[in-house]
Amino acid sequence: MIQSITLPMTPEVRLNLKAGDLVKLSGVLYTARDAAHKRLIELLKKGMELPMPIRDQVIYYVGPSPAPAGRIIGSAGPTSSYRMDSYAPALLDLGLSGMIGKGLRSPEVVEAMKRNGAVYFGAVGGAAALIAQTITQAQVIAFEDLGTEAVRRLTVRDFPAVVLIDSRGNSLYETGPAQYGAHA
Amino acid sequence: MRTVDVSEISQAVRRMYLEMNVAVLPDVRGAVEKALADEASPAARYALSQIRDNYDVSARTGLPLCQDTGMAVLFITAGQDVHFAGGDLYQAVQQGVRDAYRDGYFRKSIVSEPLFDRKNTGDNCPAVIHLSLCPGEKVHILAMAKGFGSENMSRVFMLAPAAGEEGVLNAIVSAVRDAGPNPCPPVIVGVGIGGNFETAPLLAKKATARPLGVHHRDERYAALEKKALDRINALGIGASGIGGLTTALWVSAEYAPTHIAGMPVAVCICCHASRHGEVTL
Numbered sequence: 001m002i003q004s005i006t007l008p009m010t011p012e013v014r015l016n017l018k019a020g021d022l023v024k025l026s027g028v029l030y031t032a033r034d035a036a037h038k039r040l041i042e043l044l045k046k047g048m049e050l051p052m053p054i055r056d057q058v059i060y061y062v063g064p065s066p067a068p069a070g071r072i073i074g075s076a077g078p079t080s081s082y083r084m085d086s087y088a089p090a091l092l093d094l095g096l097s098g099m100i101g102k103g104l105r106s107p108e109v110v111e112a113m114k115r116n117g118a119v120y121f122g123a124v125g126g127a128a129a130l131i132a133q134t135i136t137q138a139q140v141i142a143f144e145d146l147g148t149e150a151v152r153r154l155t156v157r158d159f160p161a162v163v164l165i166d167s168r169g170n171s172l173y174e175t176g177p178a179q180y181g182a183h184a
Numbered sequence: 185m186r187t188v189d190v191s192e193i194s195q196a197v198r199r200m201y202l203e204m205n206v207a208v209l210p211d212v213r214g215a216v217e218k219a220l221a222d223e224a225s226p227a228a229r230y231a232l233s234q235i236r237d238n239y240d241v242s243a244r245t246g247l248p249l250c251q252d253t254g255m256a257v258l259f260i261t262a263g264q265d266v267h268f269a270g271g272d273l274y275q276a277v278q279q280g281v282r283d284a285y286r287d288g289y290f291r292k293s294i295v296s297e298p299l300f301d302r303k304n305t306g307d308n309c310p311a312v313i314h315l316s317l318c319p320g321e322k323v324h325i326l327a328m329a330k331g332f333g334s335e336n337m338s339r340v341f342m343l344a345p346a347a348g349e350e351g352v353l354n355a356i357v358s359a360v361r362d363a364g365p366n367p368c369p370p371v372i373v374g375v376g377i378g379g380n381f382e383t384a385p386l387l388a389k390k391a392t393a394r395p396l397g398v399h400h401r402d403e404r405y406a407a408l409e410k411k412a413l414d415r416i417n418a419l420g421i422g423a424s425g426i427g428g429l430t431t432a433l434w435v436s437a438e439y440a441p442t443h444i445a446g447m448p449v450a451v452c453i454c455c456h457a458s459r460h461g462e463v464t465l
């Protein structure tokens with residue numbers, strides 16, 4: 001069964017999600033990868049305002065390919081999340097409700113997720129053209145000079161994802177392979 | 185002596201990159217469809233069906249298969265009786281890559297300096313070019329677009345000869361196990377055994393372009409490939425690393441002569457978005 005989830009996520013919704021749940025996400029989210037995270041954290045350190053809301057919001061780790069004429073965005077699959085690990089806890093402590101990416105997270109990120117009741121979703125790496133079809137609006141809202149790494153506000157409909165790590169810290173990366181591996 | 189105008193090389197390179205970034209290779213598609221048919225995990229099936237559907241969306245829309253359209257890597261084998269005319273061969277190759285990444289709306293992912301500035305070159309150049317000579321008048325080009333999610337998980341092991349077959353298998357399996365979900369499994373694993381510190385990875389990278397389903401001609405290496413594939417798939421990492429029966433679609437190994445004191449093993453991990461093309465001019 002695939003659950004439909006509305007973004008941004010209320011605390012009730014995200015606390016109910018469990019590692020391994022298959023979902024389709026609809027609503028608004030923000031994109032940011034390494035360079036944008038670095039700037040967001042610098043703004044926070046200076047006590048300045050961030051260019052987008054954080055509370056209850058979801059950040060998607062993606063650097064899309066350029067949009068051809070007539071399209072709102074190019075291919076837009078997830079990038080490896082570990083490169084955002086040193087920045088993520090500060091955003092989670094500001095109320096970030098979820099992240100979408102691929103790959104493992106550090107114990108510090110998982111602790112910050114548990115502390116704040118947040119969820120880590122996985123999108124399928126390499127399903128980038130398919131994912132682009134679920135993006136109905138895209139607008140660069142900050143750091144335009146970063147090109148593909150600029151912060152974008154996306155509206156998505158039925159964006160396919162899976163709950164990799166839930167708000168209690170359970171990880172599909174541990175339970176999944178343990179279930180399907182051969183224990184010789 | 186045959187004269188080849190370097191503009192022909194530019195055009196061939198451009199064509200190959202425009203195609204490989206958008207059109208899935210038939211052998212890769214077949215292997216993914218088989219993995220989907222065999223998969224027991226619902227989550228891995230969800231991932232594999234997206235990977236398969238993505239091929240059709242790419243073909244229909246012209247959007248690249250993956251937003252990471254990679255670093256361009258080319259193996260060029262030129263006949264020694266070929267005279268390249270009309271300009272600098274290396275520049276002609278770069279021009280072909282530049283044109284393809286501009287015309288295809290592909291992502292430009294190359295920075296000019298790795299440590300301090302990390303400034304994007306804006307045209308996905310320079311490509312990595314390996315040029316070698318062979319007898320004759322032909323020019324063969326093997327071109328690849330290599331994503332870095334999987335490149336970052338590739339490894340070189342300088343094993344002792346006594347490590348034997350078991351040591352090689354352990355090296356291969358440990359590289360895939362440590363990579364976990366990061367290289368976008370299901371992966372294709374290229375293995376280079378022998379040579380030295382710089383040639384083993386070249387063998388491994390070239391091996392990732394061997395058609396899936398084709399084993400090494402030496403049956404001992406073919407058996408090694410089979411054992412490695414079985415052990416990798418017993419890890420249970422699965423598509424997207426979320427648990428499943430297919431972690432690797434294929435393992436291809438190549439070997440080269442080496443020193444009496446060593447046994448280098450390079451493991452090149454390539455994601456399911458394996459993009460390459462070949463042409464003989």
Ligand code: SF4
Pocket residue numbers: 077078079125126127250251252253254330331332333334366367368455456457
């Ligand atoms: S590892 Fe391959 S499939 Fe995954 S994001 Fe990189 S290029 Fe795409």
